[in-house]
Amino acid sequence: MTINIYDIANDLEKGIRETEQFTNLKQAYADVNADPEAKVKFDRFREVQVTIQEKQMSGQEIDEETIDLAQEVAEEVQNNKAIVQLMEREQAMSLIINDLNRIIMTPLQELYDVKEN
Template sequence: MSTLLDKANELAQVLKESEEFTKLQNLHNEINEDEVAKRMLDNFRNVQLELQQKQMQGQEITEEEVQQAQKQFELVQQHEKIMQLMEEEQRMSQLVGEVNKKITEPLEELYAVDNTEQ
């Protein structure tokens, strides 16, 4: 098991040193240094989080809340650095998803074999 954890730590280090991570980190730092951009992004993410929480709790989202979220999104779309950050976050999410898929492949194969035997 320690070998597996060693490899996971190695993978984490490779991720930290990757061009994708560096670009994401730099954009994140630039936005944090820009008070207006940081506030805009925080507001947008807070609205998103509130809506997600309501959905998860089975509460209905009002038309007013949808319009508020849309306005927040339109605002952040106008900020070049925020849009670049969001694009890089999407790329990183896809990359991590691909890595996760690769890591869990043996388990999927194992359970796929078990399911076909039943």
């Protein structure tokens, strides 16, 4: 019997969309986008995150100016209830994704963890 792994992956994707965690995340994101002040702060936060990630991936050092900006933006978003709720819901969704990744990687982990006698 041949299994189409991509059909299974597509079913998983649909299942993720139906989880309570994804529904809550989607609503929290809509709430942030509906609040002009929260949206501006969140967009700025994401821009700083992307800048830092790009620097890290290219091997560049993160300068003091970028660190200071990141701290300033982090403080701003921590004072916004809508953004805090969005971040909490992102964390809940991240737990699911991490669990799924662990499950998906189990066959490889088992393969390489086999001890020879």
